[in-house]
């Protein structure tokens with residue numbers, strides 16, 4: 548459930564947060580502000596100072612004080628608990644940047660980090676390591692991100708302070724009885740003040756879009772007191788749909804309220820091709836689809852399905868994120884065609900055999916032998932009315948007409964359905980040879 552490994556988005560927000568931290572540091576005259584990092588990610592502990600002596604980064608936790616990185620005469624050595632996990636962001640210690648980079652961050656790396664230059668304190672930061680809870684929801688669904696805190700049960704509404712951030716951007720802030728919303732969250736995000744008094748700061752988001760995915764954190768009282776869980780990772784998933792359609796049916800693709808989408812098609816052995824771009828009610832479609840599509844109440848309708856529409860229609864939003872995957876099977880003409888072909892094939896084979904036998908007997912009947920002629924006629928009737936039993940043609944003749952036995956005794960395997968055509972071909976060649 549917990550996504551491990553380095554996430555590239557965090558590096559960006561890491562950069563973002565250290566810019567903020569830098570501002571804070573300037574405002575607060577070097578006072579410490581926490582650096583929060585997801586376990587296994589990369590932490591940048593900022594320190595924009597120059598040192599012309601020896602630098603030491605040290606960690607103080609509740610119970611321990613450890614060397615993290617010690618640089619003597621420009622040569623840095625990691626502390627034993629930080630082997631191959633830490634380095635300075637700049638090699639030169641007099642470059643004005645002594646920031647410490649740590650990757651991956653372990654859960655017990657939390658604590659106070661201090662940089663000193665020849666024992667003089669330069670920087671001090673608190674690193675907070677969190678394990679996010681994962682919540683997933685499909686596009687356009689509603690979701691609740693959990694957060695609990697030890698709040699005051701009798702607090703006045705206008706004293707409530709709540710802050711929800713997503714990737715370090717504000718989602719919602721309740722302060723002095725007012726609620727402010729981050730961009731894109733107005734009317735969509737909410738917390739209940741009533742539940743706040745029960746210790747529940749959970750965030751509700753309506754009509755989730757793919758851009759809502761990310762790391763959410765909640766705070767109360769001051770911006771530094773976080774709730775539990777201290778972070779929620781929201782995953783937004785695509786809708787999956789299987790559609791079984793009949794030849795000529797219309798296909799309706801739900802666009803899930805998105806203003807701007809791209810629809811693509813992937814056949815069973817074709818590359819993904821563009822079907823349409825849809826913006827509001829306007830569509831821009833490729834030639835093959837132009838006359839077959841329309842937009843109706845947030846759905847794209849594709850008319851008159853044929854067997855070549857069997858495959859996958861993917862709906863993507865304007866960020867290229869997948870909203871829905873529709874796997875379409877078109878039943879009808881194509882399948883019937885192959886079904887008919889399957890039935891017709893043995894029938895045709897047997898018809899040929901019948902005709903061949905008929906020709907052969909007909910030829911023999913010219914040597915005056917009327918009875919065999921009529922029998923041959925009868926056996927053709929058998930062939931046409933009952934395909935399976937027709938494999939036994941010839942046998943009755945063999946019994947009823949001793950004159951014919953010479954030909955058939957050469958093939959003792961009879962009746963054998965599948966080898967019949969081959970046998971008869973050979974026989975025909977024999978006959979030709981006889982002539």
Ligand SMILES: *[C@@H]1O[C@H](CO)[C@@H](O)[C@H](O)[C@H]1NC(C)=O
Nearest residue numbers: 686687688689690752753754
């Ligand atoms: C989401 O919540 C809104 C408002 O409460 C409701 O109208 C809508 O049906 C909900 N959607 C889903 C998928 O439950």
Ligand SMILES: *[C@@H]1O[C@H](CO)[C@@H](O)[C@H](O)[C@H]1NC(C)=O
Nearest residue numbers: 795796797841848849850851
């Ligand atoms: C497909 O849509 C067209 C136009 O909207 C409609 O006339 C037709 O009846 C529909 N076909 C089916 C099979 O629903």
Ligand SMILES: *[C@@H]1O[C@H](CO)[C@@H](O)[C@H](O)[C@H]1NC(C)=O
Nearest residue numbers: 826827828829842843844845
């Ligand atoms: C799309 O068309 C419907 C009716 O066909 C109309 O009610 C709606 O306002 C249109 N939307 C836009 C964005 O043009």
Ligand SMILES: *[C@@H]1O[C@H](CO)[C@@H](O)[C@H](O)[C@H]1NC(C)=O
Nearest residue numbers: 799801842843844845846848
């Ligand atoms: C879509 O719009 C049609 C009228 O254009 C309406 O009859 C139908 O109920 C609507 N479907 C949905 C799911 O809203």
